[in-house]
Amino acid sequence: MQDALIELDGLEKVFQVRRRAGGRLRRTREEVRAVDGISFEVARGEMVGYIGPNGAGKSTTIKMLTGILTPSGGRLRVAGLDPARERTRLTRRIGVVFGQRTTLWWDLPLRDSYRLARRMYRVEEARFRTNMDRLVELLGLGPLLDVPVRQLSLGQRMRGDIAAALLHDPDVLYLDEPTIGLDVTSKARVRGFLRDLNREQGTTVLLTTHDLTDIEQLCRRVMVIDHGRLMYDGALSGLTEIGESERTLVVDLERELPPIEVAGARTVRVEGPRQWLAFPASASAAPLVARIAENCPLVDLSIREPDIEDVIARMYELGRTGGTAVG
Numbered sequence: 457m458q459d460a461l462i463e464l465d466g467l468e469k470v471f472q473v474r475r476r477a478g479g480r481l482r483r484t485r486e487e488v489r490a491v492d493g494i495s496f497e498v499a500r501g502e503m504v505g506y507i508g509p510n511g512a513g514k515s516t517t518i519k520m521l522t523g524i525l526t527p528s529g530g531r532l533r534v535a536g537l538d539p540a541r542e543r544t545r546l547t548r549r550i551g552v553v554f555g556q557r558t559t560l561w562w563d564l565p566l567r568d569s570y571r572l573a574r575r576m577y578r579v580e581e582a583r584f585r586t587n588m589d590r591l592v593e594l595l596g597l598g599p600l601l602d603v604p605v606r607q608l609s610l611g612q613r614m615r616g617d618i619a620a621a622l623l624h625d626p627d628v629l630y631l632d633e634p635t636i637g638l639d640v641t642s643k644a645r646v647r648g649f650l651r652d653l654n655r656e657q658g659t660t661v662l663l664t665t666h667d668l669t670d671i672e673q674l675c676r677r678v679m680v681i682d683h684g685r686l687m688y689d690g691a692l693s694g695l696t697e698i699g700e701s702e703r704t705l706v707v708d709l710e711r712e713l714p715p716i717e718v719a720g721a722r723t724v725r726v727e728g729p730r731q732w733l734a735f736p737a738s739a740s741a742a743p744l745v746a747r748i749a750e751n752c753p754l755v756d757l758s759i760r761e762p763d764i765e766d767v768i769a770r771m772y773e774l775g776r777t778g779g780t781a782v783g
């Protein structure tokens with residue numbers, strides 16, 4: 457690939473774990489192949505989704521890409537550097553955002569966290585000021601700069617974290633669940649910012665998320681990993697086709713009724729007056745709702761989009777990983 461910024465070739469990470477077996481004193485050693493021979497390249501300026509079920513090996517891959525973990529085998533290059541060996545140099549070329557924890561100083565105002573980050577990344581003053589002004593403006597951080605991080609809402613804190621990761625103009629940004637727990641408005645704001653960042657600054661982004669809407673709105677390419685192996689590399693549309701994914705209509709009825717029987721959907725769960733109906737993700741929900749409303753006393757309803765676990769589970773159920781899937 458021309459101008460590949462991230463290159464993995466047969467990358468492996470094997471953990472040795474000790475497990476208690478049988479008697480209290482007997483312990484056995486076991487190997488966990490968290491990353492089991494992964495190869496891919498990401499070109500400069502790409503924005504790629506890196507997804508998979510819990511325990512698939514996503515975090516382990518990201519930890520190797522940032523140099524926190526040393527690979528057990530294979531080859532790895534980020535911005536031409538060996539992450540584990542050249543971690544300090546690499547730090548200045550990458551930014552990392554974890555949705556589940558902050559890299560900001562909890563008790564300090566946002567402004568002070570940024571000053572500390574500037575020193576850590578050795579960003580020269582003029583560049584720091586320019587970047588800071590731009591990020592504060594784009595992420596709407598102005599009124600928040602003097603607020604201690606602990607007082608920020610989750611959405612505000614996330615925007616604060618994203619700014620911190622970008623103050624030193626990294627070539628690559630790793631985002632781990634950047635919209636987790638955010639309300640709809642905050643999610644839209646974060647996604648909008650990331651889209652502009654990628655388009656205008658050409659920042660290469662590797663995004664890990666359980667929210668398929670993040671991928672839908674941001675990434676043209678998605679990679680699916682499971683049991684440490686790359687299962688799919690291609691467009692999201694190809695993935696949902698393979699998974700023949702389904703959406704779920706959740707209906708609340710006036711009273712408990714037998715499972716609804718309706719064309720175009722199948723009832724998958726009944727709990728008191730609430731019922732869950734699965735229908736093809738590509739089908740419109742409106743005619744289905746109309747058919748149900750004709751025959752059942754409907755009080756309320758909502759629609760659940762498929763999440764990545766569902767899509768991958770369906771992919772396995774159907775035993776199909778053909779097309780652009782990686783064998």
Ligand SMILES: Nc1ncnc2c1ncn2[C@@H]1O[C@H](COP(=O)(O)OP(=O)(O)OP(=O)(O)O)[C@@H](O)[C@H]1O
Nearest residue numbers: 471473488490508509510511512513514515516517
């Ligand atoms: N330090 C470690 N020691 C032993 N096993 C580990 C270690 N870190 C991860 N693992 C194992 O490696 C596998 C992959 O874990 P990893 O955290 O990379 O998955 P993940 O895809 O990031 O999952 P999640 O979505 O839950 O964060 C799991 O089986 C996990 O238990």
